[in-house]
Amino acid sequence: MDQKQKIIKLYMEGESKRGIAKITKKSRNTVAKYIQEFEESKLEDVRQLPIPESVMKPPTYKKRIGKSKVLTEEIKNKLRKFITDNEWKRNHYMKKQQMKIVDMHEKLLDAGYSISYTTVRNFVNQETAKSREVYIRRYCEPGYEVEFDWGEVKLEIDGKLKAYSLAVFTLPYSNYRFARLYQSESQVCVLDVHTKFIEHVDFIPAVFVYDNMRTVVKSFIGNEKTITDSMVNLSNYYQFKIRLCQTRKGNEKGHVERSVEFIRRKAFASQYSFTSLEAAQDHLLQTLNKLNLRDHHEHEQKHIELMRKEKEKGQKVTMTPFDSADLIECLIDKYSTVVINQNHYSVPEGHVGKYIKAKAGAETIKLFIDGCLEAEHQRNWGVHQWKMDLYHYLDTFKKKKGAIAQSECLRQAPSQIKKLYNDHYIGKEKEFIELLFYIRENNKLERVLDAVKQLNTIRTGYVSTESILFVCEQSTPVKADGFYRDETAHQSESNMKAYANMFNQEEEVAHYG
Structure with a gap:
């Protein structure tokens, strides 16, 4: 005691x-x-x-507080100057060039002062603690707000490593997440992901929260910020309000800031190589479905169930999706292509020198001639790239048959078409062009490929345009792997035998069934 x-x-x-x-x-x-x-x-x-x-x-x-002999007012003022310089650097995007406490100590030693690191550290910590920020806990109302942000992720697509943009939406109340990959952060991509998000959740939150990205904020005049025309049009169409964070205050949309890092890690930390961007999109969607099926850390309900509660209180979607594409007037050049952002897209031949309308979306390019949709291409976000459709040039190939072998059109054609040409039509370009006309007019590529398989069973090298068309026009295709012989199959086999006899074939027609 x-x-x-x-x-x-x-x-x-x-x-x-x-x-x-x-x-x-x-x-x-x-x-x-x-x-x-x-x-x-x-x-x-x-x-x-x-x-x-x-x-x-x-x-x-009481502890006796003696007068500091080493930490003089002169040294204190120097240290305060270092602290002020660090604050200026943070506000001017020079965060990585700040002085650490050890740098301040070394600076004082170089100036001839005799002082310990511990003394410097204690004083700097005491000074910086005075200005530490106070954070306000948020209350999240269901269906009221959604936050948006961009992130970057590096993926290997078809063997090429490239940086892609990850657009992320997060509903603060339910912490429900939606994300999509893009090859650009341009205005059209921002509009496109908004329409996809609203279509996905099937309701419109009252407020959309952004930082000061250029696609949302057009200009700063003092503390006044001007919203871009495209975002004004989008918000007016869907009837939502826009709230902007203060400069360098990402914590004001902390849910989505955390979600960007969280989704990127969960989706692409272990798997980052894909055959195509569409495969990467599918993998991202599957990952999001798993994450949204988890329980919320506070509400003890699944994120997707909480999102459905938000949907009940949010604004219902009564309008069609917003058209996020840019309308551009283009001139068709001598290659029967139009140039959009330094990339060429083919147009059906016969319109060289004519001005047409193009709708450039985030994922597709749609080309309109005299108000009618004549061509659609997947958008290319590179530069000096060519997107060419082989079927757009068939009339020209009838006059320039030799050009098809080394044409850019054939290089970009589907792999089945290229294989068909390389296996059976080298040196027979006229017949090949006739077959392409048939495929384009009747949309029977799969039927043609089945006919080629059937003809190959008769005899190797027996494939020709005339024989392919004959087989394709049969009412019922012959099944090479079937065992049921009905009257139609029997008649088809008889036709094949008769056709083989016309060309004096020695080989016997293959029997099916």
Whole structure:
């Protein structure tokens, strides 16, 4: 037991001050002092005062604060200047060039001052602690708000490593996440992902939150910010409001800031190589489905279930999706292509020198001639690339048959078409062009490929345009792997035999069934 507590205990038991002094071996003045403090404390109510009931606690002594001999006002001012410089660098995108405490200490030593690192550290920590930011806990109302942000992810698509943009939406209440990959962060991509998000969740939050990205904020004039025309049109169409974060205050949309890193890690940390961008999109969608089926850390419900509650309180979607494409007027050049953002896209021949309308979306390019959709291409976000459709040039190939072998059109054609040409039509370009006309007019590529397989079973090298067309025009295709022989199959086999006899074939027609 502490001596002070022992003295008061003896006093309460009726012991005299002189007796207490003898027992505790303390001076009578000390005993009297403790007893007096005890009696006075019983008369004072300290429950509403910022002091403790300390009469029963051991005595404490004030620590002597001596005058600092090393940390002079001159050194303090220098350290404050270093701290101010660091703050300026943070505000001017030079965060990585700030001085650390060890750099400040070395700077003082180089200037001839004798001071320890610990002294410098304690003073800097004390100064910076004065200006630490206070954060306000948010209340998230269901269906009221959604946050948007971009992130970057590096993927290997078809063997090529490239950086892609990850567009992410997060609903703060449910923490439900939606994301999509893009090859650009341009305005049309921002509009496109908004339409896809609204179509996905099937309701419109009242407020969309952004940082000060260029595709949303057109200009700064003092503290006034001007929204871009495209975002104004989008918000007017869907009837939502736009809220912008303060400059360099990403914590004001902290849910989506965290979601960008979280989704990127969960989706692409272990798998980053894909055969195509569409395969990467599918993998991202599957990952999001798994994440949204997890339980919310506070509400103890699945994110997707909480999102459905938000949907009940949010604005219903009563309009068709917003058209996010840019309308461009283009001139068809001598290659029967139009140039959009330094990339060429083919147009059906016969319109060279004519101006047409093009709708350039985030994923597709649609070409209109006299108000009719005549061609559609997947958008290319590179530069000086060519997107050419083989069927757009068939009339020209009839006049320039030799050009097809080394044409860019054939190089970009489907792999089945290229294989068909390389296996059966080298040196027979006229027949090949006739077959392409048939495929384009009747949309029977799969039927043609089946006919080629059937003809190859008769005899290798027996494939020709005339024989392919004959097989394709049969009412019922012959199944090479079937075992059921009906009247139609029997007649088809007889036709094949007769056709083989016309060309004096020695090989016997293959029997099916």
